[in-house]
Amino acid sequence: MSWWRDAVVYQIYVRSFADGDGDGVGDLAGARERLPHLVELGVDAIWLTPFYPSPMADGGYDVADYCGVDPLFGDLDDFDALLAEAHDASIRVLADIVPNHTSDQHAWFTEAVAAGPGSAERDRYLIRDGRGDEPPNDWESIFGGPAWTRLPDGQWYLHLFAPEQPDLNWRNPQVRADFRKVLKFWLDRGVDGFRIDVAHGMIKHPDLPDTGRSEQISLLGRGELPYFDQDEVHEIYRDWRVLLDSYSGGRIGVAEAWASTQERLARYVRPDELHQAFNFALLEAPWSAEEFRKVVAESLATTAQVGATTTWVLGNHDVRRPVTRYGDGELGLARARAAALLSFALPGSVYVYQGEELGLPEVLDLPGEVRQDPIWTRSGGADVGRDGCRVPLPWSGDEPPFGFGPAGSWLPVPGEWASSTAEAQRDEPGSVLSLYRSALALRRALAGLGDGDLTWLEAPEQVVAFTREPGFTCATNFGETAVALEPTGALLLRSDGVESWTGELPPNTTVWLQYWEK
CATH class of the missing domain: 3.90.400.10 (Oligo-1,6-glucosidase; Domain 2)
Incomplete structure (x- = not known):
């Protein structure tokens, strides 16, 4: 079976993962030093956000040279060392390619x-x-x-993004030829594939027509726009698929694509195009049994039509962290734990954004003077932007920046994260980190998890429940009161950390059971 159909991929936002050289910014050397954390976690692959030379007008997504490493993050030797050690640990590496636009300094x-x-x-x-x-x-x-x-x-x-990010003309054959060279450069070095930034945006309507409306971003993923999800974009990915398939080892392309319907999104993962496309519908779903079940059912049905699997995500470097999105505090944390366990049980692949395995919340009170997101600056401070989900990870110790690096950190780390460090959670049975490690170990061990099908179970209105053969059941209570599940089965894992099972599912909790008769 193709590895990517049910892979667990961990997103490393490089500047906030681990600092190896003491300048307060995460780098490739820091990521290499922290690979044991990912081995213990049990992931199959990592996705590295852009580490290329860049003026950093948009955190590296404004690329000035696609075939190098910015000195802020190290050099090509650092990249090669990280790649080699990851491969030695049986972890694949995906690079982030940014083909819609370059830096204005390219x-x-x-x-x-x-x-x-x-x-x-x-x-x-x-x-x-x-x-x-x-x-x-x-x-x-x-x-x-x-x-x-x-x-x-x-x-x-x-520039569909910042003025420092001019959009390329993908109707120009030279642009297409140059990007094949870029892809080959990294494939020849050994990368296992690419996460494709703004994969839906490279082709614009040839007439560049007006939209006739303001607040166009509100249509992203909901309606049609003349600069997104144009049919001709698929020609590019058919060409890239041929290139990827010419390399051994299962090299893949992953689309960050927004489309107006699940059917249009599924077109990016047709057999002769890309391998995965992020499912943002689950990420955007409100905390509701009805909404989660609807998203899962529609997603599985549409990807099945093209022979693909669904790629589940609950967070990334562009959106508010799940703990805060689901209610913040203990309520948000309980729901984030439950949502994670639910997503790990679904058919297909799953992505974990760094810090989710620690239960980190969004940092909402960053001072304006430290914020760097262009959304913050271009909105005049009206929109706080995305810096709150990009705060460096807490690794160990009692004081900020909690082992992130030898010195400080490019964004301040909250002092209250002392109890959330990887070190503090590692040996704590009920911690979020322990939950993730247990869940991913079971996901790998149980024949019923990963790729395949599910069967919905009849359950109370506030519960989403399904089975996966052989003999696995997942049930999530989205309601505010406990629900009795009858008949029931033997406990495998609970999102609330409780190690016993009486058949009663508390609110905001997911349970994995060994067997549940219909």
Whole structure:
């Protein structure tokens, strides 16, 4: 069976995972030093966020050179060492590729600006004449404000994100050829695949039409936009699939794709395209049995139509952490534990964002002067942005930054995280870390988990319950009162850390049972 169909992949946000050189910023050497944590956790692969040379206008997602390592994170030798040690530990490595846009300091863009209108260099990007003193259309940046910036010669360039991130023109054959070279560079070094940033955005409608509306980001994943999820984008991934398949070892492509329907999302994982596409529907679902069951059922049905598995995610570096999203405090933590255990029991692959295994909440009170997210700056502070889920991990000790590195940390780590460090939780039976380690060990050991099918069970309205053959049951109580499950089975694991089972499922709790007769 293909490894990626039921893999557990751990997302490393490099600058916040572990600092190996003492400059307060996480790096590749730090990630290598902390690989034992991931071996103990039981993951199959890691995804590294961008570590390429970058001015860091958007945390490295503004790439100035796709075939190098920014000195902030180390060098190519550090990357090779991390890759080798991960492989020695049977952990695969996915790199984050950013093909929708470059940095405005990439050589391609500086050449395009210098070459002037009508040049081959300028055709690498979406640079157009405006409408008088107005931009070419009404498209908006995902980070707020207009999606166009004017060049000194009067033309405008498109940036669906920050102005420092000009969008490439993927209708240009040279762009496609150059990115094949980039992919080959990393595949030849041994990476096991790529997480593809903004995979839905590389092709824009050729006429660049107005949308006719404001607050366009509200349509992301819900409606149609002329700059997202255009049919021609799939030509790119069919080409990339041929390249990936030309390498041994099961190299994969993972789409960060937003589409208006589950059916359109499933197109990214057709047999001749990519291997995985993040399922953001589960991440966005409110804490509700009805909503979770609906998302799971629709997702499994649509991916099955194209012979793919579903890729479940509850968090990442762009969204509020599950503990806070589900209610914060003890309630949010209980629900986050229950949601994690539910997701680990579902058919397909699952991604874990660093810190979820420690039960970390969103840091909501970061001072404005330390925030670095362009969403914060472009909104004038109206939108706090994503820094709160990017606070460095607490590893050990009693004082911040809790073993993150030899010195400080690029974002302040809350003092109350002393009880949440990996060290504090490692040998605590009821801790979040112990829950994750137990769940992932069972997921690997039990024949019924991973890839395959599920069968829904009849259950009270507030409960989502299903079986997986042979002899495994998962049930989650989304309600506010305990529910008796009859008939029942032998306890495998509970999200609340209790080690006994009487047949009564508390609120905001998931249970794994060895057997449950219908």
